[in-house]
Amino acid sequence: MPPATVIRPGTLVNQAECDRLIQALRQAIAQGARHIVIDCQGVEYMNSRALGALIETYKAVCAQGGTLRLAGAGAFVLRAIEAVGIGPLIDVFDSVDEALILSA
Amino acid sequence: MNTHSEIARLQQELADRKGELGLVNEKLERLLELKNRFLSLASHDIRTPISTMKLAVEVLENQLQDDPRPGLDRLLSILSRSIARVERRIEEMLMIARLDISGIKLEVGPLDLNSVVKEAIASFFPSAISRDVNLDASFDDIPPMRGDAQRIHQLTSVLIGAVLEGMDPGLRLTVATRAESEGAGIEVRGNGPPLPEERARALMAGLEEENPSDLTRASLYTAHQIARRHGGRLEIKGGEEGPTFFVWLPLEAQQEKEA
Numbered sequence: 542m543p544p545a546t547v548i549r550p551g552t553l554v555n556q557a558e559c560d561r562l563i564q565a566l567r568q569a570i571a572q573g574a575r576h577i578v579i580d581c582q583g584v585e586y587m588n589s590r591a592l593g594a595l596i597e598t599y600k601a602v603c604a605q606g607g608t609l610r611l612a613g614a615g616a617f618v619l620r621a622i623e624a625v626g627i628g629p630l631i632d633v634f635d636s637v638d639e640a641l642i643l644s645a
Numbered sequence: 646m647n648t649h650s651e652i653a654r655l656q657q658e659l660a661d662r663k664g665e666l667g668l669v670n671e672k673l674e675r676l677l678e679l680k681n682r683f684l685s686l687a688s689h690d691i692r693t694p695i696s697t698m699k700l701a702v703e704v705l706e707n708q709l710q711d712d713p714r715p716g717l718d719r720l721l722s723i724l725s726r727s728i729a730r731v732e733r734r735i736e737e738m739l740m741i742a743r744l745d746i747s748g749i750k751l752e753v754g755p756l757d758l759n760s761v762v763k764e765a766i767a768s769f770f771p772s773a774i775s776r777d778v779n780l781d782a783s784f785d786d787i788p789p790m791r792g793d794a795q796r797i798h799q800l801t802s803v804l805i806g807a808v809l810e811g812m813d814p815g816l817r818l819t820v821a822t823r824a825e826s827e828g829a830g831i832e833v834r835g836n837g838p839p840l841p842e843e844r845a846r847a848l849m850a851g852l853e854e855e856n857p858s859d860l861t862r863a864s865l866y867t868a869h870q871i872a873r874r875h876g877g878r879l880e881i882k883g884g885e886e887g888p889t890f891f892v893w894l895p896l897e898a899q900q901e902k903e904a
Contacts (some may be wrong), residue, residue, distance in 0.1 A: 555781040586763070589773035589780035596774070603704050605712075610714060617763050624767045625774060626696025629705075 545576035545610070547637055554587040563594045570598065575607030578640045582613035599627055605625050612637040651808035668872050678745070682795070692735045699728045730882060736772070740860070743803050744867055746846055751793035753872055754896045758829050761794050765801035777814035780805075782859060785824040792898040796871045802892040803868040804833040807861055811838055816887075822851045827897045828877070835887040845883030852879065868892070877901065 546569045549560045577598060587627055591633045599609045611622070622628040634640040702725050709718055766782055773780040801820070808818055816837045823830035851862045852869040865881070872879045872892050876899025880888040 553783070555783070556779075559779075586782050586784070588782065589778065592770055593774045599700075600704055600707055617767070620764065620767045623693055623768055624696070624770045626695075626698075626700045626771070627695065627699050629730050629863055630700060 543576045545641055546572075546606075547580055547641070549580040549582075550584055550587070550589075550591070552583050552585050554584060554591045556588075559588050559591045562591050562625060566594055566598045570601045574620045575602055575605045576610070577602060577611055578610045578634075578637060580612050580637045581618045582637075584615065584618050587618055587621055589593065590628045591626075592621055594617070595622070596625060596627055599631060607634065614641040624631040650824040663764070674801045681742050681745035684738055685745075685799075688735050688738040688742060692732070692739075692771065692823065695728055695731055695735065699732070702728065719878075738807070739768075739802075740864075743799060743806060744860075744863055745799070750903045751796060751898055753791055753793055756790040756797065756898075757792050758797070758831070758894075759784045759822055761797050762801050762820060762831060765798050765805060766820055768783055768802065768804050772809060773802075773818070776812065777811065778809060778812045779817040780809075780820070782818060782820045784822045786831075787822055787824055787829045788830060788896060790894070790896050792875050792894060793871075796874070800868045800871040800892060801831055801833070803864045804831070804892070807864055807868075808833050808835040808888055808890065810861070811835075819840040825893060827894055830894070832889065833891075834889045835899070839885045840883035842883040845881050845888065846882045852881075 543604070548562065548565045548566075548569065554562055566577070566635055579595070589594045595609070610632045611618070613636055614622070619633070622631070622633075626632050633641070706718075706721055706725070709721065729889055762784070763782070766780060769780060803821060805818065812818060812835055818834060819832075819834045819836075821830060821832045821834075848862065848865060849858060853864055854862065854866065857863040857866045865879070867877045869889075872894065875894050877892060877894040878891075880891045884893070
C-alpha cells in the first residue's frame, strides 16, 4: 500500500482556512494520492464547505480504491462527520501515527 | 338545603373541577412536550443513518459509471429517490419540533453556550451542504451560564433555519457567540438575500403575535418566547447584505413567565 498523504487543517476551519484545506485535498487527489489522513488534532470548528470537501475527497479516493482517514478528531468534528453521514464510512484514529501504521 | 349552602357547595365543586382541569392541563402540556422532544430526537437519529445511506448510494453510483451493471442502476435510482423522500419528511418533522413552545417552565441547569450552539450548527450541515451554503462560525470565550440547554438549542436552530431558508447557493451564513456585558449573545447572519428594514420591523412586531400567520413568523415567535423566558431578548435587523438575528441572554436565566 502506498504511503498516505497527511493534511493538517488549522483550529478554526472557516473561509481562508477552508480554502487552504480544499486546495490541499484537491492537490493530493490530483497528485494521485489514494490514502489521505486528515490530522484533526486541535480542530475546534469545521464549516459546511470543508465537510462537503471531505465528502468529495472520500468519493474520489473510494473510486481509486483508496481510503480517507481522520486522526485526533475532537467532539465537534466527530459530531459533524456523523451529521453529514460520512462518519460510519471512514476510519477514525486517535493519532496520525496510528492512522499511518494501519495504512502501511 | 338553603340557597347559601347550595351556592357554597357549587362554588366548592367548581373549585374542585378547576383544580382537576389544571392538573389534566399540566399533564397534557407535559405529554405534548415529551412528544415534541421525542419527535426532535427521533428526527435527528433517523437523519444521521439516512445521510450515510445517501452518501453510500452516491459512491456506488459513481462506481457503476465505470462498471455498468444492468438493473443495478435502476435499483440505486429507486433507493436514491426513496432516501430523498424520507429526508424531506424528516425536515418537516424537525420543523414541527422546532415550533414547539409547550412546557412553560424552563429546565435550568449549567449551560455551555458554545457547545449548545455548535451542536445546533452541526444539525444544519446536511441542509447547508445540499443548498451549497457556507455555514461559518466563530466562538467567544463565554463565562459559565445557567439556562435550559435544550431550549437554547431549539432557539439557535430556529434562527439558523430562518436565515438558511431564503439563501441562494454560494452565500454565507455565519453563526457567532459573543461575550456581552452581564450576558452572552448569539448572532446568526446571512450575506443575502437582502432583508428590507420595513420587513425586519414587521418581523419584530410579529414577535408579539400569539398566532403568527406563517411558518417563519411562528418559528421566530417561538425563539422570542424562549429568549424572553430566559430573561433575554431577540433582535432582528434588516439590510442590503441580508438578515441578522441577535439574541442576548443573561448569564443566569431569570425564568420569566410565559407572555
